Amino acid sequence: MIPLSGPDITEKEISYVNDVLKNSNGILSIGPWLERFEESFRQFTGKKYTVAVNSGTSALFLIANAMGWGNKDEIVTSPFSFIASANTPLFVGATPKFVDIDFNTYNMDFNKAVKACYSKKVKGIIAVDVFGQPMDITGLKKSLKDKKIPVVEDSCEALGSEYRGRKAGTAGIAGTYAFYPNKQITTGEGGIIVTDNRKLYEYCISARSQGRAVTGLWLEHERLGYNFRMSELNAALGVAQMERLDEIMEKRNRAAGRYYELLNGINGIKLPHIDKNVTFMSWFVYVIRISKYDNEFEEFRKGIQPDKINKFKKLLRKTEKTRNDLMKHLSDHQIGCKPYFTPIHLQKFYKKMFGYKIGDYPVTEYVGSGTISIPFFTNITIKQQRNVAKKIKDFIQ
Numbered sequence: 001m002i003p004l005s006g007p008d009i010t011e012k013e014i015s016y017v018n019d020v021l022k023n024s025n026g027i028l029s030i031g032p033w034l035e036r037f038e039e040s041f042r043q044f045t046g047k048k049y050t051v052a053v054n055s056g057t058s059a060l061f062l063i064a065n066a067m068g069w070g071n072k073d074e075i076v077t078s079p080f081s082f083i084a085s086a087n088t089p090l091f092v093g094a095t096p097k098f099v100d101i102d103f104n105t106y107n108m109d110f111n112k113a114v115k116a117c118y119s120k121k122v123k124g125i126i127a128v129d130v131f132g133q134p135m136d137i138t139g140l141k142k143s144l145k146d147k148k149i150p151v152v153e154d155s156c157e158a159l160g161s162e163y164r165g166r167k168a169g170t171a172g173i174a175g176t177y178a179f180y181p182n183k184q185i186t187t188g189e190g191g192i193i194v195t196d197n198r199k200l201y202e203y204c205i206s207a208r209s210q211g212r213a214v215t216g217l218w219l220e221h222e223r224l225g226y227n228f229r230m231s232e233l234n235a236a237l238g239v240a241q242m243e244r245l246d247e248i249m250e251k252r253n254r255a256a257g258r259y260y261e262l263l264n265g266i267n268g269i270k271l272p273h274i275d276k277n278v279t280f281m282s283w284f285v286y287v288i289r290i291s292k293y294d295n296e297f298e299e300f301r302k303g304i305q306p307d308k309i310n311k312f313k314k315l316l317r318k319t320e321k322t323r324n325d326l327m328k329h330l331s332d333h334q335i336g337c338k339p340y341f342t343p344i345h346l347q348k349f350y351k352k353m354f355g356y357k358i359g360d361y362p363v364t365e366y367v368g369s370g371t372i373s374i375p376f377f378t379n380i381t382i383k384q385q386r387n388v389a390k391k392i393k394d395f396i397q
């Protein structure tokens, strides 16, 4: 079996976690490893403040609270993402305002995102760096200059990537990274907030630990808080991984390069497109797309046709069938794969809550009907990648 993903754990990670178990005098939470982990992110991002938490979702939730988003506020975000980014406004009683994605990068369409902000109801943006590819947050902020709409960067998939030399997660009011075992680095479960905003930091530090004051007593609570703390065991694992981040990113870069070579020129398969302004790509996943029907999709996008929506539905079904057949072929050959992503607005409860339907965000829907994530992890071997490529070619030819 070639797995879809997996963490890269070495003796270093094992020894650091062992150190917590052996030498911590019972300090398994709120201790020196957490501080070291947070410091490693201050060093890496150059941000003043960092707050490690138990997941990327918790990181986004705390930021949404800190922003004061709530009832009737609209938050501009992508329907093509892991669901947590769109759920974040819902956690606090706000509403995600979706904008369709760019057909090449799969990130939010820049101009549509700007346009979506021309509304008094919009109180923020959650910009997702999909599959590790950073968005142009600095450009977005420039375009919104007079609007004072804060941009939160969901860089949960993009630790280490850079847009025009600037690290993903560092250009907005706050950024987040996540550490589930399929990510560039892992803490088992975990996430972190990075920011230069002191007020936001102070809220997040307090709310992560039951609303306690930073210098206050254990049973004194200043505000409504949660237990989103990261344990010392998780933090120690994270410290070891951060010390190896350059090596990890380099290996992943090489693996992505090999896929480009091995999969180059296969008819009907589109490989990841990285924007020219991405000065460094930190690879999270390697997602290919069925592009056999792209011409039909371009025709559809061009204009009004009779019975347009039914034709589009047919196109989606066709693409999805090809994609699913390829996935079955890969699974039958013990190759892990997943359809990344199913459009969020077409998830059951979003349809029920908001009445979304096919045709609302056509680029997302078309891309979502054809994408497949193929095995990708730090130590994937050339042999494994050759095998994956061969099975894809066998299917297409």
Ligand SMILES: Cc1ncc(COP(=O)(O)O)c(C=O)c1O
Pocket (backbone or CB within 6 Å): 054, 055, 056, 057, 058, 081, 082, 084, 085, 128, 154, 156, 157, 178, 179, 180, 190, 191
């Ligand atoms: C874009 C994005 N946002 C948020 C999250 C949430 O992170 P977590 O799974 O750690 O809660 C993820 C995780 O996969 C993600 O990919």
